[in-house]
Amino acid sequence: MRSSGRLNFLLRLLSIGVLLLALTVQAHAQKSEADFSYATPRRVVIQDVTVSGVEYIDPRVLLQIVGLRKGDTISLPGNEITAAVKKLYSQSLFSNVSINLAHQESDHVILDIHVEEQPRISRIEYVGVKRGARKDLGEKLSLKAGQQATEATLDQAKRTIEKYYLDKGYRHVKVSARKAVDAQNQNAVVVTFEVERGKKVKVKEIEFVGNTAFKAGKLRWKGFKKTKRINWNIFNSKKFIAENYKEDLKNLIDYYNKHGYRDAVVVRDSVYNINDKRVGIKVWLDEGGQYHIRDVKWVGNTVYPSPVLNQMLGMGASDVYDQELLHKRLFVDENSVSTMYMDEGYLFFNVQPVETNVANDSVTLEMRIVEGPQATISEVEILGNNRTNEHVIRRELRTYPGDLFSKTNIMRSLRELAALGYFNPETLGINPVPNVSDGTVKLQYTVEEKSADQLELSAGWGAGMFVGTLGVKFANFSVQRLFKKEAWRPIPSGDGQSLSIHWSTNGTQYQSLNFSFVEPWLGGRKPTSLSLSFLYSKYDYSKFLWNPSDDYFKIIGGAVGIGTRLQWPDDYFTIYGEVSYQHFVLRNWRDEFIFSNGRTNNLSLKLVWGRNSVDQPIYPRSGSNFSLSLQLTPPYSKFNGKDYSSPDMQPNERYKWIEYHKWTAKAQWYAALWGDLVLFLNAQLGYLGYYNKTVGYSPFEGFDVGGDGLAGYNYIYGREAVGLRGYANSSLTPRVQNGARMANIYDKFTVELRYPIILKPQSSIYALVFAEGGNAWYDLNKFNPFEIHRSVGAGVRVFLPMLGMLGFDIAYGFDPVVGNPDANKWQPHFLIGMPLQ
Missing domain, CATH: 3.10.20.310 (membrane protein fhac)
Structure with a gap:
């Protein structure tokens, strides 16, 4: 009993102890939490x-x-x-x-x-946006599915969408964004952009107030370069775009400055709504007075005396104070003051024109020059060439380590690289890296490779049949790497050689195979080219490929040519010589030709002298290209002892060895008129002559005039196809007594305006309008340069790296063709494989 009592007492004592401990801990915890308060941190x-x-x-x-x-x-x-x-x-x-x-x-x-x-975007939806615009916006928006839908990112996206539509002329566009919970995805939302485009706004009227020096029409045309009224000019947008308008206000003042009005300012301007689709613009001007140059002084010049600099500047006392021209003459033009210094190595040259005295209507200019030391090229680096071998690029450069820096040589180097056709001409660049401490400069040329190889397709109509051509052209081929397994990716390339194979056919009757190879730098030390070509062509009257006819026209031939770059008059000039031979075989030939059976040989020498300074091959903006060529055969009739005046001589005997001399002159010129708007001028003249009047004109090597300029079937006669839009193929080639078409003299003139739509390595597209004229004659005595067939039209060109140049023209021929009433008026022309020149 006593033991049980003691045990109960101990248990009670233990319980009390545990309770007291718990209360102590709880009190301590409450005290700790109470310690973390703003009153007692x-x-x-x-x-x-x-x-x-x-x-x-x-x-x-x-x-x-x-x-x-x-x-x-x-x-x-x-x-x-x-x-x-x-x-x-x-x-x-x-x-x-x-x-x-x-x-x-x-x-x-x-x-x-x-x-x-923040919830993430599961998808982006649009309301009021067309399918094409959705694709464009998807590329422009930085907002993508998977990103967080913050207010900042949504606001940025709305501004991007608004700018997209503002740039398209939708001045009243409204964009809103809303988020909705995506029930199918955790912590995700669907973002919807709702667009109210409104009406597309165009400029109806532009008014100027305060203009006395220039009429309003002049200011609209010259001052407002991008903001235009509704008019006939297809190259200018009539949409109202706020950013363009702000830029044009600056252009307006630049135009005044160009004509000496240095104080001209826009006092205020207003853009007002005429209706929901039209706005008007009103600009208030303070023109100020026109200033002239009182005097030009040079300070700091030691290399060139002031009279030489004045002559190079081309501006002096009493001239209008044209600030734009002054800038060009100092820094921009090819023969500017800056270029003159930089061509002598003065890379660090700088000149600052300062107006030292402005009084009444005159300005005294002080040209403060810092000539600096001459810079020597320490290194030339090539960046971006992942396909073309470096030696192919370096051999085209005019800048070498150890030479003095030269701006002209750099610009010429860039032009030569663009002319190769291996690089994107729009991104070719040069980065001079100067080292002032030792007076040297490293030049970094940056290139962007593009595909120069082409799968060529062309088509033409001649002699009543359609002829198609399929070919491949490897423009940057490498024979040296032909037997290296790793070089076949897919073909050996990088050495700048050209290899092409073409096959033409109409299906059953006509087949032609052409092969050509060009090595532009024979031996690798000098720009001496070697050209090799081979031709096989056959036309027969068979109806099936597996059942050839014994009646045919067959050609086998080849050519070897050598060309080189000249140093005089300048190094844009080239000369080229070629020896060629063709063997013609006719058997029961039923076409309109001078004879039906026989063999003919054409052995000739061709010489071409030309000059080409065109800046790039796809969309030239400057430069010219002209050539004079002479192709001639030996005058067999002068020494073979045959009597060609005999009426008994058969045509196949008369033309067994054909003789002729063929002259052609071609000139092309390019100039940028305004931005990327390019003027193209073209003039051509060709003449096929004879040595002996009793022999007469050669039935081969003439001209075929009219249409798209694609050779097609007429190539079998060795004729040169000359395009003239607005007229059917061959329609301007005169007929002779036997009914065959033969032209021995022709002329052609073209005026063309071009404007680019897209200029990228993947594709280049430009639109064009043109006026053209030309004609063809059988005999020199009938030649009249003013007797031409005229046409006008428009077209588009698309250059795709793998297909070459594609195009379509629609032209209207004004002048009727005798004997062929359907040959002129509206004529479509499809161009595949080459541009019509």
Whole structure:
């Protein structure tokens, strides 16, 4: 009994002890929590920081943002926690942020940063946006599915959409964005952009107030370069685009400055709505007075005396103070003052025109020159050539280590690289890296490779049949790497050689195979080219390929040519010589030709002298290309002892060895009129002559005039196809007594305006309008350069690297063709494989 009583007493005592301990711990906990109040903040040490709630964001990045690190001493509560929360909210990445006390031991704490991420975009939808515009906006918007839908990103996207439509002339466009919870995806939203385009706004009227020096029409044309009224000019947009308008206000003042009105200002301007589709513009001007140059003084010049600089500047006393021309003559033009210095190595040259005295209507200019030391080229570096071998690029450059820096040589080098056709001419660049300490400069040429190989397709109509051509052209081929397995990717390339194979056919009766190879730098030391070509062609009257006819016209031939670049009169000139031979076989030939049976040989020498300074091959903007060529055979009739006046001589005997001399002159000229608007002029003249009047004109090597300029079937006669749009193929080639078409003299003239739509390595597209005229005659005595067939038209050209030049023209021929009433008026022309020149 006593033992049981003692046990109960001990149990009660233990229970009381546990209860007292629990109460003590609870009181301590309550006291600890009470310690963390804004009234009584405590300094604690961060033992650790954890992150919870994140799904896509790296916790380490989040910890870097908040700036709370293990070992830091902070106040709880305090400014450190408040600042960390604000930092997280400022990122616009989270919809909810809290920093909680996860654990405390004495004055050491563990903090937990808990965040709820902003919902992510599951998809983007559009309302009021057409399919084509959706694709464009998808490329322009930086907002993509998977990104967070923050207010900042949505606002940026709305501004991008608004600008897209403003640039298209929708001045009243409104864009809104809304988010909707995506029930199919956790923490995701669907973003919908709703667009109200409104009407496309165009400029109806442009009015100027205060203009006395220039009429309003002149200011609209010359001052407002992009903002135009509704008119006939197809190359200018009539849409109102705010950014273009602001730029044109500056252009307007530049136009005044160009004519000496240095004080001209736009006082104010107004853009007002005429209706929901038209706006008007009103600009108030203060022109000021016109200024002239009183005097030009040069300071700091030691290399060139002032009279030489004045002559190079081309501006002096009493000239209109044209600030644009002054800038060009100092820095921009090919023969500017800056270019003159830089061509002598003065890379660090600078000149600052200063108006030292402005009085009444005159300005005294002081040209303050810093010539600097001459710079020597230390290194020439090529960047971006991942296909073309470096020696192919370097041999075209005019800048070498050790030479003095020369701006002209750099520009010429860029022109030669563009002319190769291996690189994107729009991105060719030069980066001079000067080293002032040792007076040297490193030149970095940057190139962007483009595909120069082509799968060539062409088509033409001749002799009543359609002829198609399929060919391949490898413009950057490498014979040296032909037997290297690793070079076949897909073909050996990089050495700048050209290899082409063409096959032409009409299906059953006509087949032609052409092969050519060109090595532009024979031996690799000088720009001496070697050309090789081979031709096989056959036309027969068979109806099926597997059942050839014994009646045919067959040609076998080849040519070898050598050309080189000249140094005089300048190094744009070239000379080329070629020896060619063709063997013609006719058997029961029933076409309209001078004889039906026999063999004919054509052995000739061709010489071409020309000059080509065109800046690039695809869309030239400047330069010219002219050539004079003479192709001649031996005068067999002068020494073979045959009597060609005999009426008994058969045609196949008369033309067994054909004789002729063929002269052609061609000239082309390009000039940028306004921005990328290019004027193209073309003139051609050709004549096929004879040595002996009793022999007469050769039945081969004449001209075939009219149409698209594609050779087609008429190539079998060795005729040169000359396109003349607005007229049917061959329609201007005169007929002779036996009914065959033969032209021995022709002329052609073209005026063309071109404007680019797209100029990129993947494709180049430009539109054109043209006026053309020309004619063809059988005999020189009937030649009349003013008796031409005229036409006008428009077209488009598309250059695709793998297909070459494609095009379509529609032209109207004004002058009727005798004997062929359907040959003129509206004529379509499809061009495949080459541009019509």
